[in-house]
Amino acid sequence: MxxxxxxxxxxxxxxxxxxxxxxxxxxxxxxxxxxxxxxxxxxxxxxxxxxxxxxxxxxxxxxxxxxxxxxxxxxxxxxxxxxxxxxxxxxxxxxxxxxxxxxxxxxxxxxxxxxxxxxxxxxxKGRPETDRSPRTARFAGWTAEFDRYVLVAEDGTEVPFSHAEGEVLRLFLDAPKRLISRAQMQESLGGAAGDSFDRAMDVRISRLRTKLGEDPKNPRLIKTIYGAGYIFLGDVTWG
Incomplete structure (x- = not known):
């Protein structure tokens, strides 16, 4: 292959x-x-x-x-x-x-x-730490290929994502069903903490939701826990 x-x-x-x-x-x-x-x-x-x-x-x-x-x-x-x-x-x-x-x-x-x-x-930042780390994740009918920066739907449709969006997506996929606070995101992804960082994260998460076909008013995968952070609700398989 x-x-x-x-x-x-x-x-x-x-x-x-x-x-x-x-x-x-x-x-x-x-x-x-x-x-x-x-x-x-x-x-x-x-x-x-x-x-x-x-x-x-x-x-x-x-x-x-x-x-x-x-x-x-x-x-x-x-x-x-x-x-x-x-x-x-x-x-x-x-x-x-x-x-x-x-x-x-x-x-x-x-x-x-x-x-x-x-x-x-x-x-x-946000890439696998070693060449042996998994580069592909499957969740909710999607396959995220981090080598190619694409999301692949069940029908084969490919949706590209940027490196910065991939950083956030991998953070979620590495810790499904666990609360990720703003402080944890800033520590993992870098950048200056504050309102600009928070707004940048909001934009990246919004773009990811759009690419995943999420309802912005009631997303099923990336949930906002107001005042606390975010949680990714899908089951994730790496490999």
Whole structure:
């Protein structure tokens, strides 16, 4: 039996400097990633309606949009990990970026190898700890294939999910029928604790519910326990 190829992680690069876009794209492609580059926020946001990247590299000094406002919107609406790349080196800028929902902050100038390493470190979160760990889970008529980042329905229909969405899904599937608090999610998934993290989790969970065909008013699998956290009610089989 031939296994389906693993889907390389997709990284979008938003920076108005052509040399930086080219440098980052070359380094990432050489490291095995897929990349798409944008010079303007309007082009980038239009593309997000058609695709779901795993990681977004975002420069704050954009010609057509406030970079921090864009980061905040991505944190609320996108399932991707967000890494800021900026020439703003002040501590307050970094703190603000992380508080608004960014997962990491890299200061210009930088070594492309550092960016690749930071992306790999981010993508390792939520993945199986060893190559022997199971990569496929079955539950409620669905099969989650974490190598390919797809949900497969009983009729064979495939629904892709982003790496960030997969982090949350695996957290639930690893602990079915157990309460997972916000604090536990923050500890497992990383990111700055606070309102931005909570809203980002709400968005990712909402997107997962939609992909699983859940009724948003009465979900049967991912239940919200108000004031406490979430619980996944399905039976899960790994292997």
């Amino acid at each position: 031939t296994l389906p190829p693993t889907r390389p992680p997709h990284v979008t690069i938003l920076d108005d400097e052509p040399e930086i876009r080219r440098m980052l794209s070359d380094a990432l492609v050489e490291a095995g990633f897929r990349t798409t580059c944008f010079a303007r926020a309007t082009e980038f946001e239009a593309a997000l309606k058609r695709t779901a990247p795993d990681v977004c590299l975002v420069d704050l000094g954009l010609p057509d949009r406030d970079g921090l406002a864009l980061v905040h919107r991505l944190a609320l609406e996108s399932g991707a990990a967000i890494i800021i790349i900026s020439g703003r080196a002040q501590v307050q800028d970094r703190v603000t970026g992380l508080e608004l929902g960014a997962d990491d902050y890299i200061i210009k100038p930088f070594d492309p190898a550092e960016v690749v390493a930071r992306i790999r470190a981010r993508l390792r």
